[in-house]
Amino acid sequence: MKSKLYYLLIVFAGLCVFMACKKMDSTYEQYVIKGGIQYPGAAKSAVLHGGNKRAILEWLKGSDPKIVKARIFWNNYADSVEVPITASQSVVRHTFTTLAENFYSFTIKTYDAQGHVSVPVEVSGSVYGDNYQSRVLERPLNAAMLTKANVLKLNWSIADSVTGAFATDLEYTNTAGVLKTVRFKGGLLNTEIADYKLETNFRYRTLYLPDSLAIDTFYTGYLSGPKLKLDKKEWVIANFDNNHPGDENKVANIIDGNPGTRWHGLATNPTPYPHYFSVNMGAVRTITDLSLWRMNTDDRAPESIKIETSLDNVTWTDQGTFAFNRLIDGEQIFTMKTLTTARYFKVTGLRGPQAYIVLGEVDVYVK
DSSP: OHHHHHHHHHHHHHHHHHHHHHHHHHHHGGGOOTTOOOOOOOOEEEEEEEOBSOEEEEEEOOSOTTEEEEEEEETTTTEEEEEEOOTTOSEEEEEEOSOOSEEEEEEEEEEETTOOBOOOEEEEEEEBOHHHHTTOOOOOEEEEEEOTTOOEEEEEOOOOTTTTEEEEEEEEEBTTSOEEEEEEETTOOEEEETTBOTTOOEEEEEEEOSSTTOOOOEEOOOEEOOOEEEOGGGOEEEEESOOOSSGGGOGGGGGSSOTTSOEEOOOSSOOOSOEEEEEEEEEEEEEEEEEEEOOTTOOOSOSEEEEEEESSSSSOEEEEEEEOOTTSOSOEEEEOSSOOEEEEEEEEEEEOSSSSOEEOEEEEEEO
8 A cells, every 4th residue: 555655656746847847848938949059060170371461261161061151250350251162172261362461360150051150260370471571581601612623612500490481592503504593491501512603603592481381481682692712621732931840830720711820930040021822722713802811819910911823833923912900800801903713822921020920811712
């Protein structure tokens, strides 16, 4: 008897709950959309690729076959554009062609044919322009040298990767007389051009990408290459009048690439000026300029010099007499008065503060 009463109570309670729920449903029925709210598939993996006053916004359409279009909003929904979408598309892409340089936030909504709208997807990024262009700098070229084998050797400073420098273009004329452009990475510090045509100009520029997603490359203007120095690793001292004993004084120090070393003339019972040295460059060149350094901080260098050039180390062409400032460090450049071909050059010190000579370094520039 108690069991039957227990089961009757359970049935009664269940009926009460059912009636209460039914009454609640009727209360909120006016607010419920039959069949539920339908959301088309939202844009997936949206990415903004910024460019030069333009941008490309792209995303994966996803698997929803009912999507027929999208609308992209920006400027706090003040601007928008509609993008048609076909059933066969897997990637949706829209290009903005006239954007001002700025940081943008875009909102993407997709729609089906009945006008149902997806959950919005937001994507942000930068568009670049004149302001960015004004900040890109040419990559410094530290040295341009020519070897005995006619290889053009260039030494670069590190490119400004923080701003986006990633490559350098080098334009030159090759041995076949054809204008050629090579591109190399910004991290490469030394470049060698084996087919460079002698006595021709070259120029270079630096390439920038503002970020890893950017679609446009920015370029610096072209810079003309500097005068070419000769690579001294292949030079040989052809002749000299004297030097003081000890490796620290030998005449070969004047072509070691270091103005902190010296050629020191004989100081014990020295012969008076003039003092000279000559160099075999290893190849025939047209010398445009010759430069000299005193040994750093040493004022015993000559006050006047004479420069000569020769093809055979026998017959010499006078290239001029020049004043040399023995009181300053650094390179002093002297221009040849005659552009003639030569394999040898000679520098003669004509007078100085001591009977002997002290010099730090020599370089030659060629056409």
